[in-house]
Amino acid sequence: MKYTQxxxxxxxxxxDNVLISDLNENMDVLDVEVGELKNGSASIPDLETEDKTLKGAINEIGEKVTxxxxxxxxxxxxxATTEKLGHIKPDGETILVDPDTGIASAKVRDPKMNTYYATTTGAGFSYAVTIEGITEYYDGLTVAIKIGTDSVGNCRLSINNLPFKNLLNTQQVDIGYKGFFKAGSIYTFRYNGTAFILQGDATSGTYRKWVxxxxxxxxxTGEIHYQKINEHGVIGIVGRVSLGTNAVGTVIGTLPAGFRPFTNMAVNLLLYHESTGTIPNGRLIINSNGNIVVAQTLDKTGYVQFNTLFNADY
Incomplete structure (x- = not known):
């Protein structure tokens, strides 16, 4: 006689002799086991539910799904609120997301932390953009702007017809000399309370600081900034100055040794007449001795802008 496992x-x-009583006993055992399976009362110890019977486990899973x-x-x-997460974010607000885990935070980010984007209108050196939701300038305001036209001088920016503010580099020096900002390129600025400061590099990896x-x-009066641009002795000079004595030959300033051109060179400039808006051309001469002199009498009141590159005479 053998027995099932x-x-x-x-x-x-x-x-062996087959006994009717053995067959009946087997049938009784099967009837009990199959009956428990049918009515769900069979117990399975390995189930991960609290209830180990089939019926109880299925009901428990169903309750959790519901x-x-x-x-x-x-x-x-x-x-979403500051107390709980939600699928819908409040109008004008952004839910913070942990950059490492990707998990949303229950805190609501201040909309002032946003970076706004727009394309400029206007030309020359006065750029304007329209950005929904900005009604005032505030410290830390960050905008990414796509330039519509090449710059022609030190630039300024207005958002939503608010007052124009100068565009400065990280040394808080005017930037935007002719061709500095290129049409179609995107630049990011952050407002510091008085001006918009260019963020990062606008050219080639290391920002040119006109120190x-x-x-x-x-x-x-005004400012003329100069610096060695690269290891090959190229000098960059950019200026925005108001007129003083402007007779031909008048010295405006003198570049130090190491920052002077090989030979005398002419620099075209623009004169902005603030009362009439006229923009006549003018010229300066940068001499090999470093003197920057007036080459053409300028009889308008206002300020002039210029920029140029040359090789230094060591």
Whole structure:
């Protein structure tokens, strides 16, 4: 006589007499086991549910599915607040997301942390943009602007018809000399309370800092900045100055040794007449001795702008 592994049913050998009572006993065992499966009362110890019976485990799983479905339904229509997460963000506000985990935070980010984007209108050196939601300038305001036309001088920016503010580099020096800002390129600025400061590099990896400020002479005022641009001795000079004595030959300032051209060179400039808006051309001469002199009498009141590059005479 042998017995089955799971239910210990009797299995007569080939030489055993088959007893009706053994068959009946086997049938009774099967009836009980199959009945428990049918009505769900069979217990399975390895189930991960709290209830180990089939019926109880299935009901328990169903209850959890229903609860999760209800939670998702509520979440899909829930507005996020500082106390709880929600599927819908409040108008004008942004939910913070942890950049490492990608998990949303229950805190609502200040919309002032946003970076706004727009394309400029206007030409020359006065750029304007329209950005929904900005009604005032505030410290830290960040805008990314796509330039509509090449710059022709030191530039300024107005948002939504607010007052124009100068565009400066990180040294808080005017930038935007002719061709500095290129049409179609995007530049990011951050407002510091008085001006918009260019963020990062606008050219080639290391921002050109115009750290040298040339002392001016003969009642000329404003700023002329110069610097070595690269290791090959190229000098860059950019200026925005108000007129002082402007007779031909008047020295405006003198570049130091190492920042002077090989030979005398002419520099075209623009004169902005603030009262009439006229923009006549003019010229300066940068001599090999470093003197920057007036080459053409300028009889208008206003200021002049210029920029140029040359090789230094070492």
């Amino acid at each position: 799971n239910f210990n049913l009797k299995k007569p050998d080939g030489t 609860a999760n479905k209800q939670a998702l339904t509520e979440h899909s229509g829930q507005i 040298y400020n040339l002392p001016l002479q003969n009642n000329w």
